[in-house]
Amino acid sequence: MSNIKVLPLLEPESGPESVAPCCPPLTERPFTAEEAERTARMFKALGDPVRLRLFSLVASHEGGEACVCDISDVGVSQPTVSHHLKKLKEAGLLTSERRGTWVYYRVEPSVLASMGRLLASP
């Protein structure tokens, strides 16, 4: 019998960590395929008008956080609002915390700053 143990390969996490910003400004050098994959996910999340409104609503809300209960007026149903907030969370742009009945969403400031850096002019 061999003493060699095969360690299981660790799958990359599928949480916000895996889409955390990684990359130099877009104007610095061509992105690699992997950099582009990671970064495109965040841009794609903001590439929908309803999600972008929800994102700015959370980002500008009193105390820096909002729950579905704070959101009206975006022209979509509450389940649709929840769906889009979840997408923004999956893209690493929002974090969430359940308190009592509601889930509160907050903008992840480091991600916002990194996206700003990506777009910095040379």
Place this chain on the structure above:
Amino acid sequence: MSNIKVLPLLEPESGPESVAPCCPPLTERPFTAEEAERTARMFKALGDPVRLRLFSLVASHEGGEACVCDISDVGVSQPTVSHHLKKLKEAGLLTSERRGTWVYYRVEPSVLASMGRLLASP
């Protein structure tokens, strides 16, 4: 007969001007539906990994411009490259100029700066 003349309504231009950045930082106040529509178009254009690679390739290319003839190595055919460059142009992120056989693409610096401002932290 009346002297009143009805002037034709001007349609908004469908060129890059119509998607020019318009809006305050995302963290300042909730976006209106119209602001979100305009801004989401730019994010959506960068929300595809191949387009993002092409964009960074053009943005970081010598002289600040590139043509399809400068682009290889992104794993898609030349017609697909052309298609994506056109999409980036339609989103107002690139400008183009034909010189001889080739169309040269250049990053629109004002748009990049404005997108950076959108993502500015409070």
